[in-house]
Amino acid sequence: MTTQEVMIQKSNSLFVPTYSRFPVMIAEGYGCVLKDSENKEYLDFLAGIAVCSLGHCHPRITDAVCQQIKKLVHVSNLFHTFPQTRLADMLVANSFADRVFFANSGAEVNEAAIKLARKYGGEGRYEIISLEGSFHGRTLAAVTATGQPKFHKGFEPLPKGFRYAPFGNIAALEELISEKTCAILLEPVQGEGGVRPLPESYLKAIRTLCDKHDLLLIFDEVQVGMGRTGSLFAYQQTCVTPDVMTLAKALGNGLPIGALLTTERIAPVFSPGTHASTFGGNPIASAAAVAVMEIMLEEGFLEGVQARGRYMTEKLSELIGKYKHLLSGVRGLGLIQGLVLTEEGVGHGAEIVNKMFDRGVLINFAGNAVLRFIPPLIVTEKEIDLMIQELSSTLASI
Numbered sequence: 001m002t003t004q005e006v007m008i009q010k011s012n013s014l015f016v017p018t019y020s021r022f023p024v025m026i027a028e029g030y031g032c033v034l035k036d037s038e039n040k041e042y043l044d045f046l047a048g049i050a051v052c053s054l055g056h057c058h059p060r061i062t063d064a065v066c067q068q069i070k071k072l073v074h075v076s077n078l079f080h081t082f083p084q085t086r087l088a089d090m091l092v093a094n095s096f097a098d099r100v101f102f103a104n105s106g107a108e109v110n111e112a113a114i115k116l117a118r119k120y121g122g123e124g125r126y127e128i129i130s131l132e133g134s135f136h137g138r139t140l141a142a143v144t145a146t147g148q149p150k151f152h153k154g155f156e157p158l159p160k161g162f163r164y165a166p167f168g169n170i171a172a173l174e175e176l177i178s179e180k181t182c183a184i185l186l187e188p189v190q191g192e193g194g195v196r197p198l199p200e201s202y203l204k205a206i207r208t209l210c211d212k213h214d215l216l217l218i219f220d221e222v223q224v225g226m227g228r229t230g231s232l233f234a235y236q237q238t239c240v241t242p243d244v245m246t247l248a249k250a251l252g253n254g255l256p257i258g259a260l261l262t263t264e265r266i267a268p269v270f271s272p273g274t275h276a277s278t279f280g281g282n283p284i285a286s287a288a289a290v291a292v293m294e295i296m297l298e299e300g301f302l303e304g305v306q307a308r309g310r311y312m313t314e315k316l317s318e319l320i321g322k323y324k325h326l327l328s329g330v331r332g333l334g335l336i337q338g339l340v341l342t343e344e345g346v347g348h349g350a351e352i353v354n355k356m357f358d359r360g361v362l363i364n365f366a367g368n369a370v371l372r373f374i375p376p377l378i379v380t381e382k383e384i385d386l387m388i389q390e391l392s393s394t395l396a397s398i
């Protein structure tokens with residue numbers, strides 16, 4: 001056995017078995033390429049699940065982290081710090097929001113949004129409506145908000161006060177609204193659920209319902225925020241502005257940080273002592289996120305994401321024509337895209353992902369019928385071509 005195989009076996013025996021991992025020890029990464037411990041290279045179209053959007057070990061982020069780690073690592077939120085304040089300032093300046101709350105992950109900021117919504121609702125108004133097929137995280141409240149029963153199984157009793165609306169059906173959603181409702185929570189583009197953008201008219205109708213019934217509209221942009229769709233935030237490509245937005249994945253390019261953004265009107269619902277996070281907005285993670293924001297706001301960055309997004313759509317669409325029996329469509333926005341598999345294709349989904357892995361290209365399966373492509377946003381046309389070439393060969397072999 002190679003050292004890598006020995007270590008993989010060890011790893012498989014050590015952890016609580018929550019993950020089924022690719023059989024590889026990733027040792028290093030640069031840009032869109034990861035390397036295992038035997039120097040085999042992988043072209044990364046997963047980016048640590050839409051986290052390393054500026055690629056692996058981006059020199060400017062590494063530099064920001066190294067500078068900060070020599071100065072100050074942690075003081076808790078009993079104190080003000082420069083990186084955290086700078087980051088909040090940048091988030092506010094570039095979004096609808098006036099105020100920010102930091103935590104460490106997507107689930108945690110969604111948890112904060114759920115608590116904020118309940119406080120906003122007040123006495124007897126605590127129900128939150130989310131959408132079927134959604135994904136909001138794994139903590140007990142966030143997983144309950146997640147509109148997919150498979151994530152709930154075995155964890156009952158679930159917290160009360162969550163209702164689920166069928167995707168795309170505004171009448172069914174309106175029927176769920178009662179005097180108990182305080183918020184509607186949704187991903188403007190569903191990620192884990194299978195890369196499904198919400199139609200603009202649907203979003204608009206939901207905004208109208210929120211205004212009519214005084215409900216908070218919460219956008220979970222944990223996966224699609226931070227440039228992924230070709231705008232800094234996905235909501236900016238719609239005619240709808242949320243009241244609350246949550247961010248995490250790509251915010252720190254791999255350093256753990258999450259942010260809840262909201263307005264001056266809503267923020268005072270929380271007061272000192274009502275909610276908190278010890279590590280939230282830690283100086284190191286914040287310094288990384290400041291560097292991320294600086295890079296993404298540079299002229300041409302987001303236009304580049306849009307251009308390569310269009311390129312990827314075009315190339316993925318060409319495959320549909322070639323492999324009609326396996327692929328039925330492409331959907332997504334910017335550099336989060338999904339290839340929808342046919343019924344026959346679904347039967348081969350895992351096989352396609354594994355064959356791609358053997359060929360040195362990382363992709364995954366989102367939802368039950370979609371191949372997901374979420375490369376670092378710095379991916380080049382050449383790298384897209386390489387991925388497409390391997391995907392075409394893989395599909396041809398099935």
Ligand SMILES: *Cc1c(COP(=O)(O)O)cnc(C)c1O
Nearest residue numbers: 105106107135136137191222223
């Ligand atoms: C990944 C994800 C989460 C959960 O984030 P964690 O950091 O894993 O807790 C929540 N919402 C969406 C849309 C996600 O994609």
